[in-house]
Amino acid sequence: MPVAVVPNLVPAMPEIFLALAAMALLMLGVFQREADKAAVIRFNRLAIRLGALALLLALLLVVTISARGAVLTFDGMFISDDFAIFFKVLILLASAFSLIVAQDYLELNGIARFEFVVLVLFAATGMMLMISANDFIALYLGLEMQSLALYVIASFHRDSVRSVEAGLKYFVLGALASGMLLYGVSLVYGYVGATGFDAIGAVLRDLHGAVPPTGLIVGLVFVAAGLAFKVSAVPFHMWTPDVYQGAPTPVTAFFALAPKAAAIALLLRVMIEPFGALLAQWQQLILFISMASMVLGAFAAIGQSNIKRLMAYSSISNVGYALIGLAVGGEEGIRGVLIYMAIYLVMTLGTFTCILCMRRREQMVEGISDLAGLSRTNPMIALALAIFMFSMAGIPPLAGFFGKLYIFLAAVDRGLYTLAIVGVLSSVVAAFYYLRIVKVMYFDEAADPLDRASSTEIRLVMLVSAIVIVLFFVYPEPILSSAGTAAASLFSGG
Amino acid sequence: MGNLPILSLVTFLPLLGAGFILCVRGDDAVVARNCRNVALLTSMATFLLSLGIWFNFDPATADFQFEERAVWMPAFNIAYHMGVDGISMPFVLLSTLLIPVCILASWTSIKTRVKEYMIAFLVMETMLVGTFCALDMILFYLFFEGTLIPMFLIIGVWGGPRRVYSAFKFFLYTLAGSVLMLLALLTMYLDAGTTDIPALLQHNFDVGLQQWLWLACLAAFAVKLPMWPVHTWLPDAHVEAPTAGSVVLAGVLLKFGGYGFLRFSLPMLPEASLIFAPLIFSLSIIAVIYTSLVALAQEDMKKLIAYSSVAHMGFVTVGAFSMTIQGVEGAIFQMLSHGIVSAALFLIVGVVYDRVHSREIATYGGLVHRMPVYAFVFMLFMFASVGLPGTSGFVGEFLVLVGAFQVNAWIAALTATGTILGAAYMLYLYRRVIFGALTKETLKGLLDLSPREIVVFAPLLVLVIWFGVYPQPVLNVMHVSVQNVVERLDVARAALDSAALAAR
Numbered sequence: 001m002p003v004a005v006v007p008n009l010v011p012a013m014p015e016i017f018l019a020l021a022a023m024a025l026l027m028l029g030v031f032q033r034e035a036d037k038a039a040v041i042r043f044n045r046l047a048i049r050l051g052a053l054a055l056l057l058a059l060l061l062v063v064t065i066s067a068r069g070a071v072l073t074f075d076g077m078f079i080s081d082d083f084a085i086f087f088k089v090l091i092l093l094a095s096a097f098s099l100i101v102a103q104d105y106l107e108l109n110g111i112a113r114f115e116f117v118v119l120v121l122f123a124a125t126g127m128m129l130m131i132s133a134n135d136f137i138a139l140y141l142g143l144e145m146q147s148l149a150l151y152v153i154a155s156f157h158r159d160s161v162r163s164v165e166a167g168l169k170y171f172v173l174g175a176l177a178s179g180m181l182l183y184g185v186s187l188v189y190g191y192v193g194a195t196g197f198d199a200i201g202a203v204l205r206d207l208h209g210a211v212p213p214t215g216l217i218v219g220l221v222f223v224a225a226g227l228a229f230k231v232s233a234v235p236f237h238m239w240t241p242d243v244y245q246g247a248p249t250p251v252t253a254f255f256a257l258a259p260k261a262a263a264i265a266l267l268l269r270v271m272i273e274p275f276g277a278l279l280a281q282w283q284q285l286i287l288f289i290s291m292a293s294m295v296l297g298a299f300a301a302i303g304q305s306n307i308k309r310l311m312a313y314s315s316i317s318n319v320g321y322a323l324i325g326l327a328v329g330g331e332e333g334i335r336g337v338l339i340y341m342a343i344y345l346v347m348t349l350g351t352f353t354c355i356l357c358m359r360r361r362e363q364m365v366e367g368i369s370d371l372a373g374l375s376r377t378n379p380m381i382a383l384a385l386a387i388f389m390f391s392m393a394g395i396p397p398l399a400g401f402f403g404k405l406y407i408f409l410a411a412v413d414r415g416l417y418t419l420a421i422v423g424v425l426s427s428v429v430a431a432f433y434y435l436r437i438v439k440v441m442y443f444d445e446a447a448d449p450l451d452r453a454s455s456t457e458i459r460l461v462m463l464v465s466a467i468v469i470v471l472f473f474v475y476p477e478p479i480l481s482s483a484g485t486a487a488a489s490l491f492s493g494g
Numbered sequence: 495m496g497n498l499p500i501l502s503l504v505t506f507l508p509l510l511g512a513g514f515i516l517c518v519r520g521d522d523a524v525v526a527r528n529c530r531n532v533a534l535l536t537s538m539a540t541f542l543l544s545l546g547i548w549f550n551f552d553p554a555t556a557d558f559q560f561e562e563r564a565v566w567m568p569a570f571n572i573a574y575h576m577g578v579d580g581i582s583m584p585f586v587l588l589s590t591l592l593i594p595v596c597i598l599a600s601w602t603s604i605k606t607r608v609k610e611y612m613i614a615f616l617v618m619e620t621m622l623v624g625t626f627c628a629l630d631m632i633l634f635y636l637f638f639e640g641t642l643i644p645m646f647l648i649i650g651v652w653g654g655p656r657r658v659y660s661a662f663k664f665f666l667y668t669l670a671g672s673v674l675m676l677l678a679l680l681t682m683y684l685d686a687g688t689t690d691i692p693a694l695l696q697h698n699f700d701v702g703l704q705q706w707l708w709l710a711c712l713a714a715f716a717v718k719l720p721m722w723p724v725h726t727w728l729p730d731a732h733v734e735a736p737t738a739g740s741v742v743l744a745g746v747l748l749k750f751g752g753y754g755f756l757r758f759s760l761p762m763l764p765e766a767s768l769i770f771a772p773l774i775f776s777l778s779i780i781a782v783i784y785t786s787l788v789a790l791a792q793e794d795m796k797k798l799i800a801y802s803s804v805a806h807m808g809f810v811t812v813g814a815f816s817m818t819i820q821g822v823e824g825a826i827f828q829m830l831s832h833g834i835v836s837a838a839l840f841l842i843v844g845v846v847y848d849r850v851h852s853r854e855i856a857t858y859g860g861l862v863h864r865m866p867v868y869a870f871v872f873m874l875f876m877f878a879s880v881g882l883p884g885t886s887g888f889v890g891e892f893l894v895l896v897g898a899f900q901v902n903a904w905i906a907a908l909t910a911t912g913t914i915l916g917a918a919y920m921l922y923l924y925r926r927v928i929f930g931a932l933t934k935e936t937l938k939g940l941l942d943l944s945p946r947e948i949v950v951f952a953p954l955l956v957l958v959i960w961f962g963v964y965p966q967p968v969l970n971v972m973h974v975s976v977q978n979v980v981e982r983l984d985v986a987r988a989a990l991d992s993a994a995l996a997a998r
Contacts, residue, residue, distance in 0.1 A: 395642055396639045396640050406570075421674075428666060432666060439650060439662070442647060442650060442651050443651060443658050476566075477569070480567060
């Protein structure tokens with residue numbers, strides 16, 4: 001009987017590879033340090049390329065190595081299933097694209113340092129770990145690994161008061177949320193006697209619908225609150241507009257993409273796998289969070305004049321829509337969330353490429369009014385942004401409509417008509433502010449034109465996301481079916 | 495026609511043209527000229543193709559024809575399914591006819607951003623034709639809602655001074671109505687297990703459920719049609735939209751509501767339609783009388799025609815919910831006729847607006863002295879709008895009234911007052927604009943219709959007279975399909991009656 005068994009490392013290969021790659025890049029950066037400013041920028045460019053490459057290689061590992069069906073390792077603390085694969089693919093793609101589009105901004109603002117890339121890689125590793133967590137301890141480790149990296153890059157523009165404030169705010173509130181989560185987990189442990197998802201799930205299923213102890217419910221609520229903070233759902237959304245506005249724009253883009261998807265994945269897994277038997281208890285909670293997020297996101301965005309703040313409220317309301325799927329609880333609901341998130345990420349990525357193009361006389365601008373008359377001065381950017389805005393508003397035949405369609409389909413299927421009606425009506429309100437951006441670009445008199453030169457990478461990413469959004473309806477099946485298998489795996493596992 | 499996917503061709507050919515226009519490069523004048531030419535050629539080709547459908551259409555059957563089916567979203571049992579029957583067929587032709595007319599009408603009046611303008615109209619055409627050809631609810635909704643984007647831009651970019659307000663109002667009103675319909679469509683899908691329209695037409699929904707579905711659909715169709723009291727977006731949108739925008743709006747977009755009633759509400763939810771018919775009659779009669787009176791008081795020509803559209807659409811709903819063959823055929827005929835006549839009336843306003851840049855009725859007077867041809871064309875369309883025998887307007891209104899009489903003489907009588915009021919406001923408009931002495935200096939140098947403008951009006955004029963004198967070909971096309979719908983309603987009425995008897 002061997003003293004220590006080496007765990008099966010294969011399911012975790014992508015994470016291990018990414019962590020090693022990040023450390024290698026860190027070493028490379030530390031030893032390559034040169035005083036010359038040009039050399040620093042040059043190395044930053046190289047680091048971005050390498051970082052993106054590492055993320056894409058990890059993606060390759062995810063899709064090749066991962067076996068179909070659930071594989072457990074590390075004493076059942078780590079799970080690799082179709083659900084995890086689906087989100088890992090989204091997160092790796094989102095991280096890689098965020099890196100690629102960040103380069104210009106970093107150089108322009110004099111913050112082109114290779115640490116940015118390293119931090120993004122570590123954050124991505126943390127996200128992958130937490131998606132694959134099958135135990136609250138593993139979940140917490142992944143979550144904190146992600147969060148620490150995120151706190152730092154939120155204040156990456158350290159000469160800007162806004163950016164530092166954003167980082168600090170994110171840190172303080174993020175730590176609070178982590179504390180709540182941890183407190184909830186300890187309560188659950190106290191009542192169930194386990195931290196593993198399978199074990200908790202088994203104990204709770206044995207209740208057979210009997211009323212669970214109040215302490216356990218309190219624990220569940222704390223866990224849900226901690227996770228709701230991470231997805232920036234109402235009433236735990238307060239940090240979002242400030243952090244979105246304050247953080248450097250590529251960081252905001254990254255925040256809106258990868259951590260958002262990871263947190264949603266986490267919320268889904270925790271609610272369905274260990275707490276699936278308590279659906280009746282948490283459904284009301286998620287219902288409220290979902291409705292409040294949709295409504296607040298829609299109304300609060302109307303008054304915004306800063307486009308990054310607007311995107312923050314937009315992300316709050318989008319989380320609200322995604323959570324409709326969770327509130328529904330069934331496999332169709334989860335499938336809806338997965339489709340919604342995939343489409344949401346493409347739209348958000350595209351929108352942020354447009355925001356990153358907002359530059360006038362070598363200065364970044366963020367006001368919605370700065371977009372005035374963009375359709376005349378930069379017709380291609382205006383067209384792309386208009387496409388993303390119409391899609392966010394959920395107007396067919398653009399992809400955003402299909403995201404909402406499947407979510408509402410699930411809600412109607414379970415008879416959650418109030419939720420569906422609140423959802424569609426707040427989408428009409430939300431359409432107002434998305435349209436306002438189109439209005440500023442197309443109907444208003446031209447302001448000074450934006451600078452023409454945006455990097456080829458940004459333009460390419462913008463073009464690709466616009467094409468995906470416009471042509472999604474032609475062949476939606478790949479995303480629909482992979483979301484279907486991913487959702488199914490979440491239910492078969494527990 | 496063999497296996498040619500003719501409906502998809504007609505639907506997506508304009509989109510192809512839009513793609514071409516997107517690629518046009520060069521200096522402004524060249525781009526503008528090329529875009530106009532490509533747009534006109536594409537839309538003409540589309541029209542000719544749709545004529546092919548018309549001539550190959552078999553009016554003897556109520557089945558869907560030229561059907562196309564392709565796998566689209568198998569995981570949800572949603573397919574790409576196109577086809578036309580006697581109810582949708584005429585609307586396809588109406589759409590393909592009006593778009594080239596619009597493009598020709600904006601030939602010189604649109605000088606800025608011609609490229610985007612032409613793209614918007616071609617995209618619009620795809621959405622219009624697609625809406626009438628779609629045989630899958632989700633596909634239908636896709637096209638139905640898709641019209642919002644080009645229309646929003648058409649009003650907002652090329653519209654009048656209050657264009658932003660009007661564009662938003664149009665967009666948000668329609669969206670709010672449509673999303674409620676979407677929920678109804680999803681409920682129907684979950685109840686029947688399919689989104690296929692022909693299959694749903696065979697499905698019997700529970701009467702209680704039907705009523706909710708019916709109300710949700712009403713939200714969408716009432717806004718689109720528009721019915722009183724949700725019609726207020728229409729005058730705003732019409733007044734601010736450029737001429738061709740008003741033409742599409744009045745000519746085709748308003749027909750979505752009526753078409754929706756005939757495609758979804760009446761045949762799929764027959765019991766609910768019977769239950770709610772009194773509601774529709776009341777709203778329609780208010781619309782006919784109230785908006786006619788409002789039209790009488792208008793000082794703005796476009797607003798007057800916009801309000802008259804609401805009144806004319808009131809006729810459509812009365813006809814459709816009379817649930818008689820004459821009434822339903824009258825409703826469809828009225829929609830087609832209104833599509834042509836109101837389009838022409840907006841073009842007529844556009845003609846003088848291009849010259850004088852005013853839509854105020856008071857600006858004009860005595861135009862007959864300078865523009866006799868214009869006065870003649872205006873007169874014919876005015877008569878058609880009034881419903882004078884010999885014009886298309888008469889046939890529609892007459893059939894609707896015949897249908898209404900079979901339900902209730904009061905409904906028919908009250909609706910008929912709309913005809914009288916219509917004559918009042920149209921003749922009053924005509925007198926103030928065309929007759930009298932030509933006293934105003936600004937009008938003394940006006941030129942009569944140019945050959946291009948005559949070309950724009952000619953097909954509409956021919957159709958108005960032809961439909962008025964010899965409506966039989968059009969009625970033939972729709973007859974069997976309408977009969978089918980009415981029979982279904984009769985069955986539902988019998989079922990409701992026997993249920994009521996049993997309850998007693």
